[in-house]
Amino acid sequence: xxxxxxxxxxxxxxxxxxxxxxxxxxxxxxxxxxxxxxxxxxxxxxxxxxxxxxxxxxxxxxxxxxxxxxxxxxxxxxxxxxxxxxxxxxxxxxxxxxxxxxxxxxxxxxxxxxxxxxxxxxxxxxxxxxxxxxxxxxxxxxxxxxxxxxxxxxxxxxxxxxxxxxxxxxxxxxxxxxxxxxxxxxxxxxxxxxxxxxxxxxxxxxxxxxxxxxxxxxxxxxxxxxxxxxxxxxxxxxxxxxxxxxxxxxxxxxxxxxxxxxxxxxxxxxxxxxxxxxx
Amino acid sequence: xxxxxxxxxxxxxxxxxxxxxxxxxxxxxxxxxxxxxxxxxxxxxxxxxxxxxxxxxxxxxxxxxxxxxxxxxxxxxxxxxxxxxxxxxxxxxxxxxxxxxxxxxxxxxxxxxxxxxxxxxxxxxxxxxxxxxxxxxxxxxxxxxxxxxxxxxxxxxxxxxxxxxxxxxxxxxxxxxxxxxxxxxxx
Numbered sequence: 001x002x003x004x005x006x007x008x009x010x011x012x013x014x015x016x017x018x019x020x021x022x023x024x025x026x027x028x029x030x031x032x033x034x035x036x037x038x039x040x041x042x043x044x045x046x047x048x049x050x051x052x053x054x055x056x057x058x059x060x061x062x063x064x065x066x067x068x069x070x071x072x073x074x075x076x077x078x079x080x081x082x083x084x085x086x087x088x089x090x091x092x093x094x095x096x097x098x099x100x101x102x103x104x105x106x107x108x109x110x111x112x113x114x115x116x117x118x119x120x121x122x123x124x125x126x127x128x129x130x131x132x133x134x135x136x137x138x139x140x141x142x143x144x145x146x147x148x149x150x151x152x153x154x155x156x157x158x159x160x161x162x163x164x165x166x167x168x169x170x171x172x173x174x175x176x177x178x179x180x181x182x183x184x185x186x187x188x189x190x191x192x193x194x195x196x197x198x199x200x201x202x203x204x205x206x207x208x209x210x211x212x213x214x215x216x217x218x219x220x221x222x223x224x225x226x227x228x229x230x231x232x233x234x235x236x237x238x239x240x241x242x243x244x245x246x247x248x249x250x251x252x253x254x255x256x257x258x259x260x261x262x263x264x265x266x267x268x269x270x271x272x273x274x275x276x277x278x279x
Numbered sequence: 280x281x282x283x284x285x286x287x288x289x290x291x292x293x294x295x296x297x298x299x300x301x302x303x304x305x306x307x308x309x310x311x312x313x314x315x316x317x318x319x320x321x322x323x324x325x326x327x328x329x330x331x332x333x334x335x336x337x338x339x340x341x342x343x344x345x346x347x348x349x350x351x352x353x354x355x356x357x358x359x360x361x362x363x364x365x366x367x368x369x370x371x372x373x374x375x376x377x378x379x380x381x382x383x384x385x386x387x388x389x390x391x392x393x394x395x396x397x398x399x400x401x402x403x404x405x406x407x408x409x410x411x412x413x414x415x416x417x418x419x420x421x422x423x424x425x426x427x428x429x430x431x432x433x434x435x436x437x438x439x440x441x442x443x444x445x446x447x448x449x450x451x452x453x454x455x456x457x458x459x460x461x462x463x464x465x466x
Contacts, residue, residue, distance in 0.1 A: 063427055065401030092392045092453055099426040123426040138428040141419075142391050150428070232395060232402075233448035247393075248426050271395035271424040271450075 011187035086205030131174035394425035
């Protein structure tokens, strides 16, 4: 397999069509974590739209500090600093929708750049044939009402050969190159990703979540599925992912152990691992 | 002890009808002599402008006259008022996650979102804070997670963490109290 071209600020800028995202980009050869670096920049006052990218992460992480496989030169590890939230949403709505909308933007960018169609597992895992090609971890700090700062961290398996995944990841991880069958231009993909993200966040700011919710639901593989939901400090539940609430929570109808009993309640899931069960 | 003004005195400032040159207030103001007349003039000024309170200071002497325009019981306008600590956010553009309790002076840190409360950044990491800890403004106290967004809640003041009100990994509601902080015992 041919390796992909290295990341380059000039190459990213050559196709970048955004107004705010990516006007400042820090490209690193090696970082512990792009999210950690972006959070530090945000604390130091970095501007809205500042982007941190690395060719390799030595301590890339996902939810609850789980390690994110981050080999050099093949994938995308990218964190974007987003400030402010517009006037149409409450802070709680803005913070709820940013993670979902970010995932939607990434799927659109991949469709445009690599012609690969991905689905989403709630809230924002990117799936190729039910295996994970990408994940998004957002971290925010809210000190003032009008200026929440969100760092959107995006990890994407782009050109990494599937056989190079660690053994424990092989059954559950995927790489975009499996579907594209040729190396993907990461520089172009990053520029497109920033454009789609800027447009989605702009829509969220100006018009709220109504249309984005529809677009998200069209991409969401979780809705309608049997799922197992693993909470951090509660018993897991099994049920059908029936709907997406107005604030983006996954609404799961638990399966009754007694088929003729009363209808089971709808549980709003906001923080949990969701596993798609085989149909 | 100072007194709290009735809420309606905080409404948008109105233009005040100033005294005419001939009726200037405050000359040779003292507790004896012409003071009663000048206090009466202040009362007139208060009424003429439909104000609730007027304070006048000259040569080390301060006179405050008030009238209760509202029909509410007088008690609401004389309740005890504890001055806010200097760090306490006073404007709508600052804090969203803290409210102050006037009786204790403690600041209550509340959750800005519905989600799950975590005391540490990952399950095997040390908690961000423990009860009794000194905390600094901007220091992370906890994380509330929703939709895989890890929302760090920061202290808005220097102080001492008096109480942690929620157990680790429990669900929290919008606006639910998470911590009590005593801003007075900042070290």
